[in-house]
Amino acid sequence: DQQVKQNSPSLSVQEGRISILNCDYTNSMFDYFLWYKKYPAEGPTFLISISSIKDKNEDGRFTVFLNKSAKHLSLHIVPSQPGDSAVYFCAAASSYKLIFGSGTRLLVRP
Amino acid sequence: DAGVIQSPRHEVTEMGQEVTLRCKPISGHNSLFWYRQTMMRGLELLIYFNNNVPIDDSGMPEDRFSAKMPNASFSTLKIQPSEPRDSAVYFCASSPTESSGGNEQFFGPGTRLTVL
Numbered sequence: 001d002q003q004v005k006q007n008s009p010s011l012s013v014q015e016g017r018i019s020i021l022n023c024d025y026t027n028s029m030f031d032y033f034l035w036y037k038k039y040p041a042e043g044p045t046f047l048i049s050i051s052s053i054k055d056k057n058e059d060g061r062f063t064v065f066l067n068k069s070a071k072h073l074s075l076h077i078v079p080s081q082p083g084d085s086a087v088y089f090c091a092a093a094s095s096y097k098l099i100f101g102s103g104t105r106l107l108v109r110p
Numbered sequence: 111d112a113g114v115i116q117s118p119r120h121e122v123t124e125m126g127q128e129v130t131l132r133c134k135p136i137s138g139h140n141s142l143f144w145y146r147q148t149m150m151r152g153l154e155l156l157i158y159f160n161n162n163v164p165i166d167d168s169g170m171p172e173d174r175f176s177a178k179m180p181n182a183s184f185s186t187l188k189i190q191p192s193e194p195r196d197s198a199v200y201f202c203a204s205s206p207t208e209s210s211g212g213n214e215q216f217f218g219p220g221t222r223l224t225v226l
């Protein structure tokens with residue numbers, strides 16, 4: 001039973017355009033949501049997070065939106081850059097525990 | 111800051127052999143996590159230590175798996191005996207606080223384990 005789902009295994013966008021990565025969750029008790037980026041042969045690195053009491057958090061080119069009623073969050077990257085090409089994982093947090101989605105591979109084409 | 115250090119980076123072993131994976135967390139972090147990543151199950155938490163004490167080992171798949179944290183700067187994950195289905199990438203992560211979903215976990219580069 002997947003509590004965190006990323007239904008799009010891959011996404012391809014043109015450099016300079018917006019990338020939108022989506023994530024759905026089932027447990028309304030999660031108190032934080034996080035996005036991690038992973039390059040090949042490296043561990044995941046933290047990108048941005050959002051508290052469950054907020055609906056938006058922005059950090060430079062990265063914005064995370066949370067829709068609690070729909071149990072949905074999204075990561076917007078604008079403008080997208082070739083260096084953003086990586087696998088993106090969303091994670092839901094309850095206390096110390098992170099539950100990860102399966103990841104979305106983003107390719108930003110020059 | 112060297113980040114989380116894991117060794118070895120790659121391990122190839124034969125079924126039945128003992129495997130030991132090592133992790134050095136970031137200095138000052140008091141929480142340590144071991145994860146396993148597979149194609150079928152994605153990234154899953156195996157065990158969580160806080161202040162060197164195992165708090166949650168519910169993700170450890172079976173008795174063949176054991177983890178220790180003898181001090182604040184070192185942890186091991188041992189598989190004995192290893193089986194081909196243990197082949198995966200094993201990540202160690204650390205974080206600076208006991209529990210807070212908003213605090214990021216810092217991941218090491220992982221150990222890619224192949225059991226033949």
